[in-house]
Amino acid sequence: MTGAPLPLPASAAKVSLFRKLLIHPTGAVSLLVLFLVALASILAPVLAPYDPNASSLKDVLAKAGSEFLLGADSAGRDVFSRLLFAGQFSLAGALVALTVALVIGVTAGLIAGYHGGWFDTVSSWLTGLLMALPGMVVLLAARAVVGQSMWLSMVIFGVLLSPAFFRLVYASVTAVRNELYVDAARVSGLGDVRIIGRHILTVVRAPVIIQSAMVLGIAIAIQAGLEFLGLGDRTIPTWGSMLNDGFINIFKAPTLVLWPALVIGLVCVALTLLANAMRDELERSRGPVKKGRKAAPTGAENASEKRGNAAVVHAEEPSSNHGELLLEVTDLGVGYDQPDGSTTDVVHHVNLTVRRGEVHGLVGESGSGKTQTAFSILRLLPQDGRITGGSILFEGRDLAHLSEKEMTKVRGKRIAYIPQEPMSNLDAAFTIGSQLMEPMRVCLGISKTEARKRALALLAKVGIPHPERTFNSYPHQISGGMAQRVLIAGAVSCEPDLLIADEPTTALDVTVQAEVLNLLRELQEELKMGVILVTHNFGVVADLCDRVTVMQSGRVVETGPVRAIFNDAKHPYTRKLLEAILEDTAPRGPLVTAGTPRELNGVTP
Amino acid sequence: MTETLLDIKDVVVEYPPKGFRAKPFKAIKGVSLDIRPGETVGLVGESGSGKTTLGRSVLGLAPVTGGSIKYRGQEISNATRAQRRELSHEIQVVFQDPYTSLNPSMTIEQILTEPLTVRKMERQAANKRVAELLDQVRLPHDAAHRLPREFSGGQRQRVAIARALALDPKLIVCDEPVSALDLSTQARVMELFIEIQERTGVAYLFISHDLAVVRHLSHRVAVMYHGEIVEWGDGGQVTSAPEHPYTQRLLMAAPIPDPDRQAKHRADRLRLLGIQREQDVQAGFA
Structure with missing residues (x-):
């Protein structure tokens, strides 16, 4: 154990959502529009030149001009003043609906998602019911019962909108409820309220904020719609009622309808764009993908040291395989294109050879x-990844420069692949049998009956006890070990020359691993395949490999026959790896309770 | 005793x-x-x-x-x-997956003080404890203000161990x-x-x-x-x-990181499986 603290990567600054929105172009504009509208509404008593409800007969439908900035309506009221005051009521009404929806939806979603049980059942059923109700009709009916109050109808509308939040919160909460960090918080003795507040609300916060912006826009539009139908409160100015008035007088004063429509449209568009901008920003800040395939090592810290340290190449043993050279990788480089146009190299100058009948x-x-090296041989690098240099000679052809079409002919038929996660590499929608037959029919051009016969024979060959039953089952019906056998059967179905196995046993239990390793050895000997076995487990290496290449930070540090690597490792990194192996360490021994444990309790000899 | x-x-x-x-x-x-x-x-x-x-x-x-x-x-x-x-x-816990056992939106300091605040520990005392814990698991003190995603798997597991140790x-x-x-x-x-x-x-x-x-x-x-x-x-x-036969199978299934010994180990395993199968058969008939 080194006493020195471990080095850390550079800190990523935490920037608040609000700040990020100010930089985001549409986000900033939307925020500005909303801010101005809200400000104008709040300051209406100061800004408005007239009382919004003061009517005068002589000013009916007055033209816009110096007296009335935007003209006057059918009752002779100043349109500009009404627009400002209407903002207060329209926005407040929409906020009432939003608040009601938020309170009901978020609370119910949290409780139902976190506790489950009967509350979950009941609230999910109620949500379904609410969503099935046509909102406008309910609002019309409600108005008939409770009267024309705008506030009451907005409260009811809020209830109708609550499923939008319920669903969202419910889904997020059920997703994190069983996260290990929530369990850890429970073990720390945190109460439910605290766990919800600290761990669960933080997760639902972002989607709820986005949804709120959307819902606010909907509330404004629906409210305007109600008022436009003439079902609003006549005593207060709203954008909807102004729209109604303008529509009635559309032939006499066409501009009357324009102003409220413009404001409503502007606010709704701004809210939607704001929601989108927030989604952009929140999703962008999700950080690096965890455990992604692209494990891009930024290891610049000792790159110079490594460059000076050429790979250790061990001499061939007299007994080693002198078969035909199957694959020759020379000076291979793999890089990922970055958004800023540069390329991050993840594999540098890799040389690798595989002979027929050899496991490398x-x-x-x-x-x-x-x-990355294994995938580049298959030419299956993830998006943005590409071969930046070198050659991959396979049967006299350079795979690095083959067209995609020609590569398809090589892949599957000549070079096969066994993945790490057997389950995620089988399509859950098709039976095992159909997934085995499909490639055979394409690669070998055989009939369906023949493919079926071969598939059953292959399943028997890879040690599946009831081939017929497995042939007809779906991936979820078989165990992980069986799934890996199926994938191995698929990989060898076209009798490839080269097999690339990417950690083929890492996801399996030890006893299953031993079986799968045996199977791989038998098949490899029988079919005289060359195999590239990607692994981090030296036990697996010792079990199967003839030759080993050790890689570190995208470079080959040591390569040679398997015994030379195990018994005579030269490179410090290889030695470090071999030292970390636990298999040969002595057991810790029984606990010594008397005396000082530090002295008596030796760890390893 | x-x-x-x-x-x-x-x-x-x-x-x-x-x-x-x-x-x-x-x-x-x-x-x-x-x-x-x-x-x-x-x-x-x-x-x-x-x-x-x-x-x-x-x-x-x-x-x-x-x-x-x-x-x-x-x-x-x-x-x-x-x-x-x-x-x-x-009683405390350290989980397997260092990627999901730390809340991604909390800083290391927040993660480590969480169990302490449940104990109503003063802020200053809690901060001091966080520094001690980071020392114990050999992480630098400036780790406190960072998010879990900035750490490697091993470093995250150190944070998880520190959290488990927080309450002694x-x-x-x-x-x-x-x-x-x-x-x-x-x-x-x-x-x-x-x-x-x-x-x-x-x-x-x-x-x-x-x-x-x-x-x-x-x-x-x-x-x-x-x-x-x-x-x-x-x-x-x-x-x-x-x-126990199962433990024996488990032990024999783990490959030994040495090519020659593993070859022998592999043969031993197959022999053991054969013997166990025979015993099962005999037990079945007995």
Whole structure:
């Protein structure tokens, strides 16, 4: 154990959502529009030149001009003043609806998602019911019962909108409820209220804010719609009622309808754009993908040291395989294109050979580039990834420069692949049988009956006890070990020359791993395949490999016959890896309770 | 006479049935185990053996439907919230996946002070404690203001260990804490576990699928298979010369990192499987 603290990567600054929105172009404009509208509404008593309800007969439908900035309406009231005051009521009404929806939806969603049980059942059923109700009709009916109060109808509308929040919160909460950090908080003795407040609300906060902006826009539009139908409160100015008045007089004063429509449109558009901008920003800040395939090592810290330290190449043993050279990778480089136009290299100058009938182990820790190397041979690099240099000679052709169409012919038929996660590599929608037959029919051009016969024979060959039953089952009906056998059967179905296995046993239990390793050895000997075995487990290497290449930070540090690597490792990194192996350490021994444990309790000899 | 810290007796864990008239799922079928202060008890098993569920039942995260779990003589298998809160001083946890066991939106400082604030610790004292904890797990102090995503797997696991240590517990349930880590990181984190144990005298219930990891860390080892403990005893004995056929299979299945010895090991395994199959057949006919 080194006493020195571990080095840390550079800190990523935490920037608030509000600040990010100010930089986001549409976000900033939307915020500005909303801010101005809200400000104008709040300051209406100061800004408005007239009382919004003061009517005068002589000013009916007055033209816009110096006296009335935007003209006067059918009762001779100043349109500009009404627009300002209407903002107060329209916005407040929409906020009432939003608040009601938020309070009901978020609370119910939290309780139902976190506790489940009967409350979950009841509230989910009620939500379904609410969503099935036509909102406008309910509002019309409600108006008939409770009267023309704008506030009451907005409260009812809020209830109708609450499922939007309920669903959202419910889904987020059920997703995090069983996260390990929530369990850890429980073990720390935190109460439910605290757990919800600290761990669960933070997760739902972002989507709720986005949804709120959307819902506010909907509330404003619906409210305007109600008022436009003439169902609003006549005593207060709102944008909707102004729209109604303008529509009635559309032939006499066409501009009357324009102003409220413009404001409503502007506010709704701004809210929607704001929601989108927030989504952009929140999703962008999700940070790096966890455990992604692209384990891009930024290891610049000792890059110079490594460059000076050429790979250790061990001499061939007399007994080693002198078969035909199957694959020759020379000076391979793999890089990822970055958004700013630069390229991050993850594999540098890798050389690798595989002979027919040889198992070549590619060993390294996460981020060493071993999987990237394997994928580049298959030309299956993730998006933005590309081969930046070197050649991959396979049967006299350079795979690095083959067209995608020609590569498709090589892949599957000549070079096969076994993945790490067997389950995620089988399509849950198709039976095992159909997934095995499809490639055979394409690659070998055989009939369906023949493909079926071969598939059943293959399943029997990879040690599946009831081939017929497995053939007809779906992936979720079989265990992980069985799924890996199926994938191995699929990989060898076209009798490839080269097999690339990416951590084929890492996801499996030890006893299953031993079976799968045996199977791989048998098939490899029978079909005389060359195999590239990507792994981090030296036990697997010792079990299967003839030759080993050790990689670190995208470079080969040592390569040679398997015994030379295990018994005579030269590179410090290889030695460090071999030292970390626990298999040969002595057991810790029984607990010594008397005396000082530190002295008596030796860890390893 | 040695005092017992945790005494698990005939524990049964049943999950309520999913669906109408379905049978409840019995994850643990009567398991007994004890842990002494300052001891590491290793719990080995394959996926679905119930080893994680046993750990969760000690933490109060799995429904114990039979038997008893006693901590220093006090029954804790169905503790109330208030009792659990008291127990958080005594029993803590480190989970397997360092990626999901830390809340991604909280800084390391917030994560580490969380258990402390439950104890109503003063802010200043809590900050001091955070610095101590970071020292203990060998992370620099400026780690406090960073988010979990800025750390590697091994560093995150150090944060998780620091969180477990925050309240000075007497027992930490470690659920596969090193299996998601790289080989060399794994070795360093295991040394950290041992070092902390020797300094603080904390006991571990160390759950793992890897016999080698368990052998390295444990004083005593229990092997679980299909919800039951099939072998239980001295760590060296169980992990080197096991008596139960399943433990034997487990030991023989793990490949040895040496080509020549592994070739012999492989042959031994096939021979053992043959003998066991024969015995099964004989037992079947007897």
